[in-house]
Amino acid sequence: MNIHKVSTTPLNDQKPGTSGLRKAVRVFQQPHYLENFIQSTFDSVGDLRGQTLVLGGDGRYYNRQAIQIILKMAAANGIERIKVGQQGILSTPATSAIIRKYQAIGGIILSASHNPGGPNGDFGVKYNISNGGPAPEKVTEAIYDRSKVIDNYQILEAPDVDLETLSESHLGETVVEVIDSVQDYEELMESLFDFERIQQLLAKGNFRFSIDALHAVAGPYAHAIFEQRLGAPVGTVQNGTPLEDFGGGHPDPNLVYAHELVDILYGDDAPDFGAAFDGDGDRNMILGHKFFVTPSDSLAVLAANAKLVPGYSEGLAGVARSMPTSQAVDRVAAQIGIECYETPTGWKFFGNLLDAGKATLCGEESFGTGSNHIREKDGLWAVLFWLNIIAVRQQSVEQIVREHWQTYGRNYYSRHDYEEIETGPANTLIERLRSLLPTLKGKQFGNYEVEYSDDFSYTDPVDGSISEKQGVRIGFTDGSRIVVRLSGTGTQGATLRVYLESYEQDPAKHDLEPQEALASLITIAQEIAQIRELTGREQPTVIT
Ligand code: G6P
Ligand code: ZN
Structure with missing residues (x-):
């Protein structure tokens, strides 16, 4: 094995923010920049021997290069097995699901979430821990502290790994598994939602919906789950192939950046339901026929209707929202008689509540919704939740939300x-x-x-x-x-x-x-x- 120990000098700007280390692509392209941060991460995580690491990204510019570097560094640092998404693609929620399913030590997600990509856009590295969630502050602080004193990193000299085909190969002594990006995630979704009922809803022909993946990572998941598995017509998912620059767009599912979808849902012959996701697939925006559901209302509606969904039919242990998120869900929690937690902005603050079984559903005003099924917010999950509710209640999005307001204000x-x-x-x-x-x-x-x-x-x-x-x-x-x-x-x-x-x-x-x-x-x-x-x-x- 040809492991190189490369001398380096610390960089002073590697402090992870709300969601990992996020910088302009050109910053990451500086010599040793990515390597310093990855080595600082490995050094902070502890003993990597015998461990599995999950690796993937949202397909943005520099994803492929970064994955090759990280694979070789992980091998040099003694990781036993790496599960890497085919073509380097893994959404944030899928990564969280895979870490949990295979009891990995953690995962590295290459994404700057909803920030634009391309050579002049942003890139990012997020480290998730063994519960599948974003590293808590004590871990990100340890990484940052390490990055300030680091003087070398280790990397294996080896040819690039072929990420195109599903395979298992060796990189030094490390096993590299190129995995299907969607399969594990799809199985998890199937265990939570009534796929049969959703299939019937979509098959009826009088329910039409439109998904905009904004040329980002949710595309392959949406094609596989909505079109291939649940029988929605081909074409339901638009902009479903991840592009390195997201087609020049801003992959943020809100009324401004997902305006093409908004135009469809507010146009002549508007469909019944619309949804969009962000760069790494953890955010969602829900639209009905000429109707916008605020993320705060969406969380409240999901909480109020959770018992209609198989994965939550036993009821909720509690709910949590970030502080700036509206208090709509508080009213639902008060009526059901469960606790509602108010946390700072940032999904990582939900981790402990989910691990301790104090909260089942969580949400943020920033178009994030999720549950204890993983430790990240989950865009596709939110859409399936809504479709499941619609399939059971046989009402439109607008009717469901208006009835909700009547009940709770x-x-x-x-x-x-x-x-x-x-x-x-x-x-x-x-x-x-x-x-x-x-x-x-x-x-x-x-x-x-x-x-x-x-x-x-x-x-x-x-x-x-x-x-x-x-x-x-x-x-x-x-x-x-x-x-x-x-x-x-x-x-x-x-x-x-x-x-x-x-x-x-x-x-x-x-x-x-x-x-x-x-x-x-x-x-x-x-x-x-x-x-x-x-x-x-x-x-x-x-x-x-
Ligand atoms: C990311 C985090 C969220 C957070 C959002 C907005 O998506 O994962 O948890 O709510 O950023 O953060 P910001 O600090 O930009 O308001
Ligand atoms: Zn995101």
Whole structure:
């Protein structure tokens, strides 16, 4: 075996963010950049001998090159077996499922999620631990600490592994298995959902749906599961072949970036159901016929209807949502009589709750929904959940959501993003808000009176770890909220996110446009946070 020990020097910018190390492709292409981070990861994970590692990515530019490097480094570091997705393709949820099924020590997912790809786009590396979930902060901190002192990495000198065909071969002493990217995941989905019933729904011919995979990783999964397995007509899945640059698009399933799908669902002859996924397949957007389901409402609807789905027919242990996600699911939990946990933004915070059996369903406003079946959010799973509910209830998406509002009231919700603002002013804005917090309680803004204001701090109920400064919350006496935080996933400048929520019990008032229903709160947020003055922006860049 020809293992090279390559000298290197530490790089000072390898601190993983909300979701792994995410940088411009050209940053990753610098000499030793990827290698340093991978070696730091291996060094932090501990003894790799006898262990299995799962490896794959969302197919973006640099995926293939990175996979070859990582395969050779994993072999040099003594991993016993690597399961790598065919053509280097594995979605984030599939990786999580495979880690769990084969009791791997962990997995490496190459993705910058919903960020654009291509030579001028972004690349990313996420490390998931043996429960299938994103590495918790103590692990990412250990990786970062290691990256600051690393002085060499190990790599095997060997020809590239053929990733085109399913196979098992040796790389040094390591077994490399090129696996079907979809199969294990599909089996898991089949164990949770009533495939027969969904098949009947799709076969009826009067239910039509449209999936947009945005040229990203969910495509092969959607083709295999919806078209080949469940019998949806070929063509149901659009943009289903992963492209290195995602066709020049922005693989983020929201009303702005998935506008082609939105146009279809709001157009003449619109189908009954539509869904889109992000770059690595963990996010989802659900649309009905001329109807948008906010991610927060989607979580609440899934929770309220969980018993209709075989995998959840026993009921839910609890639910969890990230702090900025609307409180719609809280109302469902209160009615069922289960706990609802409020966590900081980032799927990793759900890991302990899921492992401890405290929560069964989790969700985030950022188009993420999932459950204890894996330890990541799961785009296709959410769509199957919805299809299963529709197949049982025989109602449209709109009917289901409207009935939900009638029962629980409607949480009007919107997020305003100010993307790529300068970091200086963004930090000033947050610091200024923080300094205002103690003065806000009891203050009146129009009809709204501030009930509480704080910078969200979370104590994990399982391991007691504390995460502070997770976003400014301003709550009003009628249950409305304004939340302000900076994104932890951007790579250019800063992104300011302003989350707005109000609650309406009266069904006669459930027909407003969210921007209209939230107009006063939008004005109050501007007044308190001085967004225009401090960012120079008149309008948000994205409204979801
Ligand atoms: C990723 C994470 C999510 C998080 C989202 C938004 O998708 O996996 O857990 O909610 O990013 O994060 P941001 O910090 O950009 O608001
Ligand atoms: Zn993602």
